[in-house]
Amino acid sequence: MKEKATFGGGCFWGVEESFRTIPGVLDTQVGFMGGKTENPSYKEVCTDKTGHAEVVHLIFDPDKISYQALLETFFKIHNPTQLNRQGPDVGTQYRSVIFYHTEEQKSQAESMIKSLENSGKYIKKIVTVIEPASSFYPAEEYHQKYLFKRGLGSCGI
Secondary structure (H helix, E strand, O other): OOEEEEEEEOOHHHHHHHHHOOOOEEEEEEEEEOOOOOOOOHHHHOOOOOOOEEEEEEEEOOOOOOHHHHHHHHHHHOOOOOOOEEOOEEOHHHOEEEEEOOHHHHHHHHHHHHHHHHHOOOOOOOOOEEEEOOOOEEOOHHHOOHHHHOOOOOOOO
16 A cells, blocks of 8 residues: 655755655655646745645655654754744745645644644744645656655755
């Protein structure tokens, strides 16, 4: 059985690379979700006018990795307290967002955020938004597995 998960946490290259090598993650693809323009290009999304977030769309085997474990990874690899930015990247396309595919995913994401807020781990409020998954538009081919193709493990931010 395969399931989907979709996360946006800044530039999709680094987010994808963080998930790509996790056992149980069967496939990763970078692209766009959550906007109003059909089939946007990277250039259009970068105008900050389409409403899309840069995301990584995962196919995973829930018998090998839980959605909860994917959520834990998501919150470890980016700063969920930065509104519409990560590091030097600024704009709504870099927002912290979880697109849920099932009500169970929504519930788990809400619980995770509450737990993190109650933990005191972050001084600032978590701004990660939780939205229903919508149409996923893959980014151009040169963006797919970008860091892996170049022998890089991260963006170096």
